[in-house]
Amino acid sequence: MYAPERQQEILRLARDGGRVDVLSLAEEFQVTAETIRRDLKALDRAGLVRRVHGGAIPVGRLDFEPDLAERESTAADEKDRIAKAALAELPTEGTMILDAGTTVARVAAAIPLEASLTVVTHSLPIAARLADHPGIQLHLVGGRVRHRTRAAVDAWALRAYGEIRADVLLVAANGFSAEHGLTTPDLAEAAVKRAAVAAARRVVLLADSAKHGQEHFARFGDLSDVDLLITDSGLSPEDAAAIERGGTEVVRA
Amino acid sequence: MYAPERQQEILRLARDGGRVDVLSLAEEFQVTAETIRRDLKALDRAGLVRRVHGGAIPVGRLDFEPDLAERESTAADEKDRIAKAALAELPTEGTMILDAGTTVARVAAAIPLEASLTVVTHSLPIAARLADHPGIQLHLVGGRVRHRTRAAVDAWALRAYGEIRADVLLVAANGFSAEHGLTTPDLAEAAVKRAAVAAARRVVLLADSAKHGQEHFARFGDLSDVDLLITDSGLSPEDAAAIERGGTEVVRA
DNA sequence: GTTCGTCGTGTCTGTTCATGCCCGATTGAA
DNA sequence: TTCAATCGGGCATGAACAGACACGACGAAC
Numbered sequence: 001m002y003a004p005e006r007q008q009e010i011l012r013l014a015r016d017g018g019r020v021d022v023l024s025l026a027e028e029f030q031v032t033a034e035t036i037r038r039d040l041k042a043l044d045r046a047g048l049v050r051r052v053h054g055g056a057i058p059v060g061r062l063d064f065e066p067d068l069a070e071r072e073s074t075a076a077d078e079k080d081r082i083a084k085a086a087l088a089e090l091p092t093e094g095t096m097i098l099d100a101g102t103t104v105a106r107v108a109a110a111i112p113l114e115a116s117l118t119v120v121t122h123s124l125p126i127a128a129r130l131a132d133h134p135g136i137q138l139h140l141v142g143g144r145v146r147h148r149t150r151a152a153v154d155a156w157a158l159r160a161y162g163e164i165r166a167d168v169l170l171v172a173a174n175g176f177s178a179e180h181g182l183t184t185p186d187l188a189e190a191a192v193k194r195a196a197v198a199a200a201r202r203v204v205l206l207a208d209s210a211k212h213g214q215e216h217f218a219r220f221g222d223l224s225d226v227d228l229l230i231t232d233s234g235l236s237p238e239d240a241a242a243i244e245r246g247g248t249e250v251v252r253a
Numbered sequence: 254m255y256a257p258e259r260q261q262e263i264l265r266l267a268r269d270g271g272r273v274d275v276l277s278l279a280e281e282f283q284v285t286a287e288t289i290r291r292d293l294k295a296l297d298r299a300g301l302v303r304r305v306h307g308g309a310i311p312v313g314r315l316d317f318e319p320d321l322a323e324r325e326s327t328a329a330d331e332k333d334r335i336a337k338a339a340l341a342e343l344p345t346e347g348t349m350i351l352d353a354g355t356t357v358a359r360v361a362a363a364i365p366l367e368a369s370l371t372v373v374t375h376s377l378p379i380a381a382r383l384a385d386h387p388g389i390q391l392h393l394v395g396g397r398v399r400h401r402t403r404a405a406v407d408a409w410a411l412r413a414y415g416e417i418r419a420d421v422l423l424v425a426a427n428g429f430s431a432e433h434g435l436t437t438p439d440l441a442e443a444a445v446k447r448a449a450v451a452a453a454r455r456v457v458l459l460a461d462s463a464k465h466g467q468e469h470f471a472r473f474g475d476l477s478d479v480d481l482l483i484t485d486s487g488l489s490p491e492d493a494a495a496i497e498r499g500g501t502e503v504v505r506a
Numbered sequence: 507g508t509t510c511g512t513c514g515t516g517t518c519t520g521t522t523c524a525t526g527c528c529c530g531a532t533t534g535a536a
Numbered sequence: 537t538t539c540a541a542t543c544g545g546g547c548a549t550g551a552a553c554a555g556a557c558a559c560g561a562c563g564a565a566c
Contacts, residue, residue, distance in 0.1 A: 053533060134313075142392070143395070145392065285516055287516070288516075291515085307552065
């Protein structure tokens with residue numbers, strides 16, 4: 001096992017467990033504690049974990065993102081299935097906008113290495129993930145970066161989306177329903193999502209079934225703006241049928 | 254079997270298996286390890302795999318960049334000292350532009366948690382690192398993302414810098430000298446740097462002494478544009494004095 | 507057909523890298 | 537305050553690496 005592989009795995013363990021310690025890692029990987037310390041130092045220098053006595057803590061967990069990690073773990077299965085289904089929607093060649101969000105991030109992580117695409121995103125984690133993908137021409141949408149979601153918002157982002165036209169948009173929402181449309185808690189983010197929706201020829205909404213019926217503060221569109229909804233089997237067939245009557249195709253992964 | 258065929262096959266094996274190692278490839282293809290190393294080097298240069306000790310890993314499999322901090326492990330010490338010295342230049346309150354580059358990234362990593370700043374950057378790694386800093390209001394400059402440097406360039410970036418005015422800019426250069434000014438290998442990046450220089454009231458150049466006297470393809474400014482040069486003690490006192498006569502303060506960390 | 511340059515490959519040699527071990531310094535919990 | 541766990545730097549070692557050079561195949565120009 002190569003050192004970078006081990007570091008990658010350590011990072012994953014840290015993110016999963018919220019913390020790792022030197023000795024168990026040493027045992028786990030069958031190397032000495034010194035080597036683990038070096039790995040943690042490297043990860044620390046890369047800004048991915050924060051070194052503490054006896055181990056390390058992933059940075060995202062550090063101060064005030066318990067919910068990002070938590071959200072990551074809840075409904076993980078559903079999100080994975082949704083992400084997998086969304087892969088089928090990638091254009092083989094063309095332009096795609098990726099919204100911020102953990103489910104969309106999973107799709108991004110799963111884009112095959114042979115793919116050849118132009119991707120536009122305002123999400124920092126997704127951009128970081130795709131930056132070294134050899135087949136992807138990545139365009140970053142700038143703006144003020146919100147701490148919680150690590151996505152760019154405000155004037156620069158709105159203007160950028162106003163200037164482009166993409167084949168497909170993968171968008172996330174915190175709540176969706178026929179009555180209340182697509183909603184999210186933050187007004188600035190809703191504005192960016194709305195701009196992204198307007199910039200795409202085909203809108204694909206990724207949302208697990210728990211989001212159905214929820215409504216949040218800021219509305220950024222109607223369900224009728226969505227061409228395809230990819231969700232999980234937690235959405236009842238009746239609800240799905242009702243949505244399809246509104247003109248939105250539904251995939252229950 | 255021709256070299257490009259072999260490389261294509263190596264790439265396929267790497268993507269299928271997630272990793273390859275030099276010795277098995279050498280056996281597999283009935284060539285020496287040196288030849289495999291050359292193949293891997295070529296694939297690495299093409300940005301298709303990441304070289305590791307003993308083998309290679311296809312890009313995208315690792316979602317972190319182990320070497321962005323370590324890539325130029327040469328002069329690591331100097332860079333650390335320069336970064337430390339640069340911390341003193343942070344405004345206590347105000348706006349700062351951070352250019353892309355490993356040295357600048359180290360400064361970003363070292364910004365104290367209690368700092369309260371507005372930061373603007375077009376560097377993806379730096380943005381990722383600062384995104385969850387509680388005291389920093391982060392503004393991301395968008396644009397096409399260059400694979401090699403993970404920095405945004407082109408129209409969006411140029412326009413964004415044209416619209417702002419910051420207190421301090423920390424800028425990096427691949428070469429600097431009184432005669433040839435500030436240079437970097439890439440034209441698009443030079444344009445962004447030039448725009449950033451124009452957007453800042455005070456320009457601080459971070460460059461280790463090995464960069465002195467070097468000149469690269471694209472020039473983005475003169476040494477006289479720089480208010481403060483932070484370098485290491487490898488720059489001779491005479492050179493430093495000469496630069497200071499040009500109106501640029503010099504710190505040899 | 508000969509000659510020359512180029513390219514891919516192999517060989518050699520000194521250098522770098524990853525890791526393990528050791529020891530004094532530091533830390534944090536009782 | 538004390539003491540055991542942990543850390544970090546230095547050093548050793550074997551594997552892996554990089555650069556220089558040589559050899560042979562191939563193709564172009566004469």
